[in-house]
Structure formats: structure tokens, C-alpha cells
Amino acid sequence: MEFYVTEDPIIKCSNCGQKNKISIDDLDYDSYFIGKYNMGERFEHVFGYEGICGCCGTRFSFSIKGDEYPVGALEYQYSEADGCEIVFEPAIAVNYIGYDIPEEYEDIIASSVGELIEQIRRDYSVVYQITSRQFEELVAELFVEKGYDVTLTPARNDGGKDIIAKRNDDGIPICLYIECKQYDINNPVGVSIVRSASGVRAHDKVNKAIIVTTSRFTRGAFKYANEENHLIQLMSLNELL
Numbered sequence: 001m002e003f004y005v006t007e008d009p010i011i012k013c014s015n016c017g018q019k020n021k022i023s024i025d026d027l028d029y030d031s032y033f034i035g036k037y038n039m040g041e042r043f044e045h046v047f048g049y050e051g052i053c054g055c056c057g058t059r060f061s062f063s064i065k066g067d068e069y070p071v072g073a074l075e076y077q078y079s080e081a082d083g084c085e086i087v088f089e090p091a092i093a094v095n096y097i098g099y100d101i102p103e104e105y106e107d108i109i110a111s112s113v114g115e116l117i118e119q120i121r122r123d124y125s126v127v128y129q130i131t132s133r134q135f136e137e138l139v140a141e142l143f144v145e146k147g148y149d150v151t152l153t154p155a156r157n158d159g160g161k162d163i164i165a166k167r168n169d170d171g172i173p174i175c176l177y178i179e180c181k182q183y184d185i186n187n188p189v190g191v192s193i194v195r196s197a198s199g200v201r202a203h204d205k206v207n208k209a210i211i212v213t214t215s216r217f218t219r220g221a222f223k224y225a226n227e228e229n230h231l232i233q234l235m236s237l238n239e240l241l
């Protein structure tokens with residue numbers, strides 16, 4: 001099993017504004033053991049880079065990090081930057097080739113989306129044990145149940161919309177962009193995610209952006225969504241189940 005960055009990150013120098021594309025091959029990779037929790041071990045995978053702006057000579061560094069929990073699942077991704085801004089943050093993905101999934105997770109990882117929904121309706125904690133892609137598939141299926149035609153966007157090409165859901169309401173076509181955030185309950189969805197989903201919605205001129213999470217939303221996120229009125233909706237997975 002291998003955690004990897006799917007595309008070349010692009011950064012912008014904080015001093016002169018020069019954009020630099022950094023090759024994936026130039027990233028330094030390291031992984032750290034964070035601790036042992038109720039579902040087993042947690043690791044952090046870090047893809048870091050230190051460099052000098054080719055235009056003005058300013059030093060910069062950044063890192064793209066992914067938390068693995070439980071073993072084999074990318075729980076969430078985040079980043080840090082110093083002396084630069086990450087203008088394109090590629091997704092971290094997991095390559096399972098050659099990896100034996102631990103027996104205790106085999107059922108969860110191997111089950112079909114329909115079975116998964118049933119499992120989660122019985123035991124909500126299962127939702128924290130699946131991969132982020134499975135979570136997207138699960139949310140997509142719940143919108144299918146609501147009569148939408150859904151398309152999952154490619155994992156590597158995530159621009160504020162994981163799912164595109166379309167429906168025809170009495171001749172009126174409706175198009176939704178759905179962003180899925182499978183976060184731990186202690187890691188609420190903040191305003192920056194709402195703002196970026198809202199930006200993508202406005203740019204692509206679709207009816208509504210929906211953010212579905214297993215966590216909760218910050219006060220700032222709610223305030224921003226309220227100001228956007230019906231154009232953006234924040235949902236807990238519970239509301240969909």
C-alpha cells in the first residue's frame with residue numbers, strides 16, 4: 001500500500017507572486033506514527049518541499065499532509081505553506097496494490113454501496129471506517145435514492161465538487177454540486193471549504209452547492225451559507241440517511 005500525490009502542486013511566491021509548478025518527483029515523503037485509537041493506528045503522510053523562488057530568490061516551503069485512519073484509509077488531507085501559497089493542491093490517493101486489507105476492515109472496504117448504507121443506518125460509526133472515495137459513493141447513492149442522476153468526478157480532479165447530481169423537476173432542470181467531507185466529529189468543516197464550494201457553483205452557474213459531512217460545521221461556515229441563501233446548503237450525513 002502506498003500513499004501518493006496525484007498531480008504536480010503549483011505554488012505562488014508570497015514575495016513576488018511568481019507561480020511555480022513543483023514536480024511530484026521532487027517532493028520529500030515521510031510518514032509518522034501519530035498514535036493508537038479505538039480503530040487502530042493513525043499515521044500522518046507528509047509530502048514536503050523546500051525551495052527558492054526562481055524569480056526573486058525568496059525561500060519557501062510547503063507540505064501536503066494526509067491522515068491515514070484507520071489503516072488503509074485516507075481520512076482527510078490538509079496543507080501548510082510558508083513563504084508561498086499553494087494555488088493548486090493535488091489530492092493524495094492510496095494505491096492498494098499488493099496490500100492485504102486487515103481482516104477486521106475487509107467487510108467494510110469490500111461491501112457494496114447499498115450494503116454500506118444499511119450498515120451505517122444500523123451503526124453510524126462505520127462511516128468513519130470507510131475510505132473517502134467510499135464516502136463519496138455513499139452520498140451519491142443517497143442522492144440516487146432521491147431521484148437524481150449522479151456523476152462522481154474523478155478523484156484526482158477534485159475542484160470543489162465530488163458529485164454532480166441532476167434531476168428534472170416538472171420540466172425544470174436542476175443541477176447540484178455536492179462536496180463530501182468525511183471528517184472526524186472533532187474536525188468541523190470551516191468557512192474556507194464553504195467559500196470554495198460556493199465559488200465553483202457560481203463559476204459553473206449551477207443551481208446549488210451542497211456540502212455533506214460526517215462532522216459538523218463551524219459558526220463561520222453557517223454564517224457564510226446563510227448569506228448565500230438557497231444557493232448553498234450545509235448538510236450532516238444524518239439528514240440524508
Ligand SMILES: [Zn+2]
Nearest residue numbers: 013016053056
Ligand atoms: Zn518570488
